[in-house]
Amino acid sequence: MERNSGKQPNELKARKPRLKPFERARGGPARQIADLMPEVGRTAFRRFGFVQSSVVSRWPEIVGTRHARVCAPESIRFPPGEKSDGILQLVVVPAHAPVIQHVIPEIVERVNRFFGYNAVARVKLRQGEVKTPSGMGPGARPRPSAPPSLKPVPFELGESLRDIGDPELRAVLESLARSMTARENQEDQ
Numbered sequence: 001m002e003r004n005s006g007k008q009p010n011e012l013k014a015r016k017p018r019l020k021p022f023e024r025a026r027g028g029p030a031r032q033i034a035d036l037m038p039e040v041g042r043t044a045f046r047r048f049g050f051v052q053s054s055v056v057s058r059w060p061e062i063v064g065t066r067h068a069r070v071c072a073p074e075s076i077r078f079p080p081g082e083k084s085d086g087i088l089q090l091v092v093v094p095a096h097a098p099v100i101q102h103v104i105p106e107i108v109e110r111v112n113r114f115f116g117y118n119a120v121a122r123v124k125l126r127q128g129e130v131k132t133p134s135g136m137g138p139g140a141r142p143r144p145s146a147p148p149s150l151k152p153v154p155f156e157l158g159e160s161l162r163d164i165g166d167p168e169l170r171a172v173l174e175s176l177a178r179s180m181t182a183r184e185n186q187e188d189q
Helices: 009-014 033-047 059-063 094-102 104-115 155-161 167-188
Strands: 071-077 086-092 120-127
Touching (some): 059 071, 059 104, 071 120, 086 094, 094 120, 104 120
Parallel strands (some): 086 120
Antiparallel strands (some): 071 086
16 A cells, blocks of 8 residues: 655645855954954964063164163063062173173063063073074164154143153154144244
């Protein structure tokens, strides 16, 4: 005996599963490499203990070009669960290690000033080869800085700048005041 399920051949075709439209499996739409690179760099820097990659890139500004030629940051290690009182590990040219050891308190102060809080409590030195940015090697001459402006600071701005004790900050603010007055003079003409 033949069994007839009572279904017509057209009904069997209608119940076949339909194909889904194509969807990307993961990650959403394609992104440019330039958008991905900061995250790749950030991951690499964090792996080696740097909270901010700018510590490495701005090292000459933090410690000065004189010290940046002979030492470079390698990592910052923090106690578990904290982001303060870390240990900064520096790579130092072997001949300059005693000099750098004497200026460790100054380096700690400058790095903490850069972070804005007491990020570093100790420094460990490791002697080795320091890879410096081009133009900053031991035999390279420092780049000449721009000559200071001979224009006097306007009296009203100069009076307020006299109270600032930090000479570096005062010089930066004077430079800013000069550039602002120069821009105003150009707009007036």
